[in-house]
Structures are given as structure tokens and as C-alpha cells.
Amino acid sequence: MNLRHTQRLFVDAPLATGQNITVTPEQTHYLAHVLRMQVGDALRLFNGRDGEWLGALSHVGKKQAALTVQSLLRPQQNAPDIELIAAPIKKAHFDFMLEKVTELGVRHITPLLTQRTQVREVNTERCHAMMVEAAEQSDRLDVPTIGKPEAIASLIAAWRNTRADRTVIVCAEFGDAQPIAEVCQKLAHDTHAVSIITGPEGGFAEDELSALCALPGAHAARLGPRILRADTAAIAALTCWQAMRGDWV
């Protein structure tokens, strides 16, 4: 049985054989009215903890649907411990970035408020919904998490208590940054978790960049000769790390 094209669904409930799960009204609408699924139709289920399970719709009502969990398809596997610390940007581009970094395999996102960050509010519930959808479509078994926006000064002040043991890639447009492939290369035997930091539209202020590059474990990386948008820089840096040091290897 090839389940490659079987619809995937993220649920909150625990997953185990025989479990009955009621799905949300939004999911009911999607399954019943958009996909026109019927009782007995197969689904692949995941909750970010218990792996991927085969399930089937057991009830389809107007406003509520339910499903029964059948058998384990894949044990739980999480994306590597990669944190993206990125300045929030305008909605369409931020949404797009969330979709891409979920597919590429980020574990956690910390929105970063800098001097030049224009967008200072992040609707984390909405972000979670976007990332659930991207996780469903990309065959992920976990969903990235997103923290509350953090001001750069408090992020740096708290660094030794919160992230002292992490490798840090600071994406920099100026200063003495090395090409990102060289940075990934020289960290070939590094086994630390990684935090990738990217700036806002307009880039970091000079003092911000110096402070970030002075963090323990920090390496400044350059992403080519052109100016990248904030979302492009985040996507590109994550891609390079994943391809050279992460779970693409």
C-alpha cells in the first residue's frame, strides 16, 4: 500500500491504536467540504509527539467529524535543533518564510526586534496555523515552534543563560564575514545545536551586528554579493546549514 498521496492531518490528541479523535470545525470543513472525504477514507495523522499513524474517518457530520486511529506508520522523528532568530517582516513575506523554513526543517523561530525592524507584532497563533499546514504538506512529523518577539538587547543580555552552548551563525552584509559555505565547512565536526540570526529589511545597525558577532560561538557569514531580502536571507542560510551540516547530509 503506497500512502504517499494520502492526506496528512495534524491533531492535538494523543495517537494510539483504537483512539477516537474529534477534529476541529476548520478541519471538518476542509475534510468534508473541500476534499469531500467520506466515512472510511484513510488519513495519515501526526501530533508532533507520537509519530505518524494511519487513521480513517469514522463520522462525518455537518459541523463535526471524527476519526479512528489504526496503526503506526513511522516513529516520531524531529527536525534537528536549529533555531532561526529573524526579524519579523510584512505579512505576505513572513508567511512565505514560515512556510519555507518549515519545509526546510527549522525547529524553533524567535522573532527579533532590532532598530530597523518595522513590523513589531507577531500573531503566534496564526504563525502556528501556517506552520501546521506546511508540516502537513512536507511530511514532517513535528511542527516548528515560535516564541514571542524579543528585543535584541535582552536577547543578547540573556544569551549566556539561555543559549551559551549553541553555535551561532550571524548573517551579515558587511564586516569581515566569511562566505557561508566556508563557515559551514569549518564547523564540520561541530556537534552543537545552532542558532541562525538574520536581520530586518535594511539590515542590522553596526553596533547590533558587532554585539551579535561577539556572542560566544558566533560566526559571521556572508550570503553572496547581492542584497537579499530579510526572508530570502533566512531561507538561504537555513538551506546552506541543512545541506552541509543538517539532516540533508
Added chain:
Amino acid sequence: MNLRHTQRLFVDAPLATGQNITVTPEQTHYLAHVLRMQVGDALRLFNGRDGEWLGALSHVGKKQAALTVQSLLRPQQNAPDIELIAAPIKKAHFDFMLEKVTELGVRHITPLLTQRTQVREVNTERCHAMMVEAAEQSDRLDVPTIGKPEAIASLIAAWRNTRADRTVIVCAEFGDAQPIAEVCQKLAHDTHAVSIITGPEGGFAEDELSALCALPGAHAARLGPRILRADTAAIAALTCWQAMRGDWV
């Protein structure tokens, strides 16, 4: 004088000291009404051939503006010879992809029609406008070109006449593809131009993938353990090549 934040503008006309250029009605609207620029304001100009020039607005009318070209800022430099052969996808994602691959430094895009390609029309004029905007914002001196959609069978049939001397990276979700970083690594001393091929939503059909992998100079590359959207795959593959073999090194 730091011109880093001086507005850039793509023009068709030849660029040389003293040249007077009339800009398009769309550009007039943008310069005069969106940016509220006035006579004497500085601009950075490029046309994809003559490098980047300093210029200034010499006339701002209701419907037409003109500018005078002053001095050369940077000689012409083109993105490396990288072709992206990618299946067209739905508009918002295709637009996004065009923006990203322009920033990342692609030279030419060939839309590819495969068995599972749903979107079969590409408005090349609209694509050109999108890429001009991305080139203006990313400090590029050239604008990527985009060809007419090509059916996969005729692309393959014409390969030896059109692209025989190119290295080919085929992004594959199945088969015996190597991780993309390994492919880039083993091509370390390869000096050929490169064509990167990515599939449609739903992937290549098996016979399509076999035919692509049998092209002269072809290497099948895998982009990690998750399923990537078509646009994500194109962006990620281009990023890896540029970071490891292209002009980011």
C-alpha cells in the same frame, strides 16, 4: 558619498555620461508620486549592459519624467551562467520564486511543462517586470531572462544541440540521488555552466526523471528528507549551488 540607499532604476536606454533618458509612465508614477522625488534627486541606473551609473532627475512632469546620466559607479558584472529549468506553478508562488531566484543570482529561467504540470501558461512580460523589481532591490546589474515554456520531451530531444556542454543538477525526490552538498562537492573543479532542473507539485513521473538523469553531464540531487514545494526546491537548489560553487564563494 554613500549611495547604498540611493534608489536604483532599470532603464532600457544606453547609459553614458550626459545621456538624457525619458522614463516610462509607470516609472514616472513611482518616482514622482510614490517616492515623491524631485528634480535634482540622485538615482542609480542600470540597463543590464553598461554597468551602474549615477544619474539625477532632470524633469518631473505629471505623466513623464526624465533624467540625466552622470558618471559610472560600477562596471557591468553578470550573474554566473546558471539556468533554472522549473515547472511553472500557481501565480503567488511563482512570483515569489522569481523574486527569490533573482536575488540569489540566477541568469536564465526555462519554464518546463511535465506530465504533472498544472499551470501551463507563463506571462513572460509580467515575469520580466517582477525580475526587474527584484534586480533593482538586490543591487544586481543584470536582469535574469525567461524563455517560453518548453515541453519536457522536446527539451530532452534538443539537449545535445542546445545544452550539451552544461553540468546538470536534477533535483529528485526518489531514485538514487545523492545529497545536494555531496553533488556540489564532487563538482568542485567543474567549470561548466550549470542547468538546475526542478519538478512540478507532485514531482516528476518516473520515466521523466529517468530521462533527465540520463542527460549528458547530469547528476541527481536530493534536497533533504522532507517533501519540498516546487518553488522551495528551486530556491534551495540554487542557494546550494551558489553557496558552494557559484558567486557566493
